Amino acid sequence: MDYSHVRGVDPAVADALEGEVDRQQNTLAMIASENHVSEAVMQAQGSALTNKYAEGYPGERYYAGCEFANDVELLAIDRAKELWGAEHVNVQPHSGTQANMGVYLAMLDPGDKILSLELSHGGHLSHGHPANFTGKTYDVEQYEVDPETGYIDYETLAEQAEAFDPDIVVSGYSAYPRAVDWERIQDVAESVDAYHLADIAHITGLVAAGVHPSPVGVADFVTGSTHKTIRAGRGGIIMCGEEHAKAIDNAVFPGAQGGPLMHNVAGKAVGFNEALQPEFTEYAERTVANARALADTFSQHGLEVVSGGTDNHLVLVDLRPSHPDTTGKDVEEALEEAGIVLNANTVPGETRSAFNPSGIRAGTPALTTRGFDEEATREVGELIVRIVDDYDDQETIDAVAEDVQALCDAHPLYD
Template sequence: MPTDLSPVDGALSDALAAERSRQRETLSLIASENHASEAVLAAQGSVLTNKYAEGDPGDRYYGGCEHADTVERLARERARELFGADHANVQPHSGTQANLAAYQALLDSGDTILSLSMSHGGHLSHGQPYTMVDEHFEVSHYGVDEATGRLDYDAVEARAEAVDPDLIVSGYSAYPRQVDWERVQTVADAVDAYHVADIAHLTGLLAADVHPSPVGIADLVTGSTHKTIRSGRGGMVLCDEALADAVDTAVMPGCQGGPLMHNVAGKAAGFAEALTPEFELYARQIVDNATALADRLGERGFELVSGGTDVHFVLVDLRETHPDLTGERAEAALESVGLVANKQTVPGDHRSATVGSGLRIGTPAVTTRGFDATATERLADAVADVLDAPDDEAVANEVAETVADLCSRFPVYGDTTAASV
């Protein structure tokens, strides 16, 4: 089957080639990004792109779905095995879509959701302003302790008692510590609320048993299927059998029509990779690298929200150490030398989300490239050098050379032989 786009669409072919080169020649430090394997890319680019498969395996609205059924059953079975869930719906197009399905399955319009404020590490799909979640439900928020950067579960409980929510969301976009799922469930039980745990960022860490899991604790567990687990891009919902029918109906027709079967194939391929012993080593290395990153940035004098990390990223708070450097400007300075991170608000931030006073710096993608702790320490020094002197051209040139060397030593989508640092 031809794969060269250039005879059909030269402009598109050029753009895709340029993006592949960009990924090879820069280092992705965005905590939600990763590099899927060539096998996952092949599955996602397969002939399943052509197939409608509304419904569930064995119960479709269209004919010709026997092979699509096989693919989806593989993805479901592997998800159940990876996460120890009774039921897995792998059809959601994204983690956000999975969250919408969870709310649809459990709530009535106008019910109350209690979730972490976005400025403290929550996610848009947990009911932030201007989202459809905020439009259809009453949404209140809790926060972290601004002095420690950590969740104060007694304060969360007090907030829940004051709000009396119908549903509490745990699991976050920018919280660098482990979540006590059982403590959140206790809070939910005390106020007779459902508990939805969003593991979008943590899927790979949970699949490899390097982070505690909310499966079997929370009523529903939602997540993305690409980030730390680097499977096909999309979402999923995990639950017990009692809620399986409600979840499946909420996904389709509640929130979407036919599943993107090529993405489901990518999920099946990535889940198969995640079931291997090598994946556990990879997931542990993600966390080890994040710890090395945190330790080195701390040695260089940077303030980290909560003082460090338990997960796959660090959250740098620039307000005290670099008061004139916004997250937006820091992101641009890093990208100019090939280090691609993202600006981030930090607890108590007075800057908007589009500017921010912090940076979220993740290790999943560089770990996929083969980084160990030593390489990550070198990366941390490069980040620190840029942030300490964002306008210094000599520093920028030196760091750009370091980035080029690291990209060469730890290649992606090219020569697969990685050298030691």
């Protein structure tokens, strides 16, 4: 990539940018929330729209000169409606967390009750963690997955909702490898006269492609990230029915944000257009197939895969049964040295600190973007197992690094 203009002004930043391209080219990104966008998306995000303020919404801007900003935002909205079948779409949130904030601000008062999945069981900070604004603003109670099965127990969830009487029930997760039964959770929410927010941040692209059930038209509100499995401009999105459209739009602007990042909205529009092409469905299907191949490889080598497998893009491994003295951070750090980048992660029934947990989380979206098929993904799984078994052996790390480099060379990222 050409950073010559940056280099002429700021060589230190140019060094960092070029170093990051090199790092991505020569490592395997397996953090489940990461992906590689196209050069078209990156070009849109680096466009002249970064110079433009466009507070408000198309046709109702607070500044002049927004005709092209309007064009881009309307394209993003129309394409999102086509992708997910939503009645109303707001594409302005700067992130998935701010999309969730928009829903909370629109529908809740401070002190209202949120029922959501506990972070160490696969939830997200913005669902009610005490360190997050949600935990500081609202009364939060959290449900868990069954530690024996790794699955959500919907009957227990219903009982907990009846006892807690929440104002909103949050579904959708950051480390849950199974398909979500949106209808069951909607029934739970309705039974206690609560709203249902489905956060599909991780699976936005899988839902758009029809390889995961959709909560759109089921849940009252659907939020998501636009840069994970959907591979569009970095940011967030809110979808809802027309009856909540005005409240949501007012909560995003002026409630939670000022001017939208119009260059990112342009990236969203371009990425959504790419996702409307037939080959995107093939990409999403392969992402899931690769994740299942990865889970199967781990299981064959005696690693404990949470829930026994996966229905989506991620695999969660509990190291305790097979490697009781090994932590997720041990493995994460050794893998990074070998060129495989994933993250340590808490697991159901976690007995260690969240900063040095008992599991690892691996995702396949970025590998699939690079062209990895099931066979190549199994090869990566074998390399991960080698590191898990011998994370503190430098010869093993060096040998795996050579194999990783060969895989990177065989699946180039950017020409």
